[in-house]
Amino acid sequence: MLAACVAVFYHPDDKRYQSLNGKKTIVPLYEFSVPIMADKRVDPDKGSGLVMSCTFGDLTDCEWQKQYKLPIKEAIGKDGRMTKISGKYAGMPITKAREAIIEDLQEAKLLVNKKAIKRAVNVHERCGTPIEFIHSKQWFIKYLDLKKDLLKWGRELNWHPLHMKNRYDNWIKGLQWDWCISRQIPFGIPFPVWYCKECDEIILADEKTLPVDPTTDKPSVKACPKCKCKDFVPESDIINTWATSSLTPQIVQTLSSVNPKKLFPMSLRPQAHDIISFWLCNTVVKSQLHHKTNPWKDVAISGWxxxxxxxxxxxxxxxxxxxxxxxxxxxxxxxxxxxxxxxxxxxxxxxxxxxxxxEKFSNKLWNASNFALSHLKTYNQKEKLLCGFDHWLLSKINTLITNATEQFTQYEYAQARLGVDMFFRQTFCDDYLEIVKDRVYNSDRRGVAEANSGRYTLYHSLLSCLKMIAPIMPHVTEEIYQAYYKKHEKNKSIHITDWPKELTVDKTYEKKGDRAIEIIHKVRKFKTDKQVSMKAPVILTLDQKDKTLLKDFIEDLKAVTSAQEVKFDNTLQIDLVD
Ligand SMILES: [Zn+2]
Ligand SMILES: [Zn+2]
Known part of the structure; x- marks a missing residue:
């Protein structure tokens, strides 16, 4: 980089070099002279405390070039090779030139010290190649002066989860450049821009004529407004993908024929954490610059x-x-x-x-629904009485609805899924379906009102479960809905039905039902331990204390445990009938 040297800097407090201020020094091998200047950005403890500045060495070099109006010298070309100004090294790749120049310095006895150092180098994220600055014309969106606003706009978003806001903040705080939106690749959205061939005046396309490709379309003016020249050069750069994808809310808005105005600002941006800096941040920038508002209210950041x-x-x-x-x-x-x-x-x-x-859960939804719905063929939805276990189940489902609603509102879909999943497998399938089976099968023996109470409960609890799992498993739930619920619920699809509502039930049954379930599980375990069928008849002796508590559960309890008789005594006891 010696060929591109434009100045030598020292720290203003560095007594070793203060006497050099305003003097010049000769660049070795090249023999041209450069000024010696003081600047606070120099670290006096690093190396000799003197820094050689080349126009495009690093970001500080670029800043010095601008601040001190230093000449622009390009030692590295766009092809990654040394340029003409490097003299005999011209055409060499960077690493080769580095070796050659060290050799020459050594030969000329100009090298006084040489040691290995460790330093951070910016590299290309995909291949690890060190990045060099080169001089080129690019398009920028100016936002470095908006850091404070950007942080404020970030605070105005509802972050899910909240800690992801740190990534946004860190990105904004670390910004060192304005937003470069141009790229020199063939495919992408073109800039609707031409340049006057004579005076370089920028000619923008008329907004009404967009989209415009300047390489094939004619400019918006016949002659340059500045110099009257009639020849134009099209901009061949394209707009970087983040500059166009940062307009997704506005693009979506134009695609909708239904209330497009209502679509913006939007309620939610769901996306992964790796593109908070690019997609999320840039969308905020564009929305604020164009519309003075955030593009959405909430952001939900998922993982990989x-x-x-x-x-x-x-x-x-x-x-x-x-x-x-x-x-x-x-x-x-x-x-x-x-x-x-x-x-x-x-x-x-x-x-x-x-x-x-x-896949298994999907099958379970399908099979259990088919089983439940097969009992609802001749059923009208009006319930007159609710049995104990029906109160119990509907009360439980009310709690599930409250929880899932809150979880989905907070975008915690994993928690909602887990809750509905557990409820459906255990409470609905393993417990309730087994309990209600006898009642809806044998209405002649168990009573029509009791059977209808079970049907009412089956209908609503299953529908609520399907609705709550529908955002996650949209296909199987829709299939079940189409096969049965559609004709009762009138909505064309489960996905446009109302979110499940809590039904009025007697909550006190929840505790009582839990006790009854506890007993059922004990009987099941007893039969498993004894290696007999679940249908094996037993005589069930319940604790006297449970008598009032379980009074509305006895018939179901009897049926589901295949108890020939339910008695009350001082303790719970299960006996197999020989
Ligand atoms: Zn690369
Ligand atoms: Zn012109």
Whole structure:
């Protein structure tokens, strides 16, 4: 870089060099002279305490060039090779030139000291090649002066999870350049700009004629307004992808025929954490600059799907799992079920067994729904009385609705999924379906009102479960809805029905029902231990204390445990009938 040397700097407090102020020094090998200047950005403890400044050495060099109006000298060309000004090294790649120049310095006995140092070098994120600054014309959006506003706009967003706001703040605080939006690659959105061939005047396209490609379309003026020249050069740069994707809310707005005005500002930006600096931040910038408002109210930041070993998936490493294949092999619902298990903001390794769990859950939804709905063929929705276990289940589902609503509102879909999943498997399928079966099968023996109470409960609890899991498993829930609920609920699709509402029930039944469930589980365990069928008849002796508590549960309890008789005594006892 000696060829590009434009000045030598020292720290103004550095007594060793204060006497050199205003003097000049000769650049070795090249023999031209450069000024010696004082600047506070020099670290006097680093090396000799003297810094050689080349126009494009690093960011400080660029700042010095601007501040002290130093000449612009380019030692490295766009091809990554040394330029003409480097003399005999011209055409050499950077590393080769570095070796050659050290050799020459040594030969000329100009090298007084040489030691290995460690320093941070900016590299290309994909291939690790060190980055060199080069001189080129680019398009920028000016925002370095808006740091304070940018931080304020970030505070005005509702962050889910909150700690992701730190990434936004750190990015803003660390900004050193305005936003460079131009790229020199063939594909992308063109800048609608021409230049006057004579005076370089910038000619912008008429907004009404957009989109415009200046390489094929004619400029908006016949002659340059400045010099009357009639020849124009089209801008060949394209707009960087983040500069266009930062307009997604506005683009989506133009695509909607329904209330486009209502769509902006939007309620939510869901995205992953790796592009907070690019996509999220830039969308805020564009929205604020164009519309003086944030583009959305909430942001929900998800994590990454990692490979099974917890490593980042990448094409070059060959550890990619293709979603399309998973969808074909299992189902979209199974894949969604898995991805909805990720905690907001946290990465999650991909495990095929979790997809299988999703597939099984989808099957369970389908089978259990078919079973439940097969009892609802001749049913009208009006309930007159509710049995104990029906109060119990609906009370539980009310709690589930409250929780899931809150969790979805906070974008904690993983918690909502877990809650509905557990409820459906355990409370609904394992417990309630087994209990209500006898009542809805045998209305002649158990009573029509009792059967209808069960049907009412089945209808509403299943529908609520389906609605709550529908955002995560949209296909299987829609299929079930279409097959049965549509004709009762009137909405064309489950996805446009109202969110489940809590039903009026007697909450006191929840505790009583829990006690009854406890007894059922004990009987099941007893039969498992004795290695007999779940249908094996027993005589059930309950604790006297439970008599009043369980009075509305006895008939169901009897049926589900296959108890021939339920008695009351001092303690709980289960006896097999021989
Ligand atoms: Zn690279
Ligand atoms: Zn002109």
């Amino acid at each position: 799907a990692l490979d099974p070993k917890g490593k980042k998936m990448s094409k070059s490493k060959g550890n990619i799992v293709e979603p399309q294949k998973i969808i074909e092999q299992y189902s979209a619902d199974a894949l969604r079920y898995w991805s909805a298990s990720s905690k907001l903001g946290e990465d999650m390794p991909f495990q095929e067994k979790d997809i299988i769990t999703g």
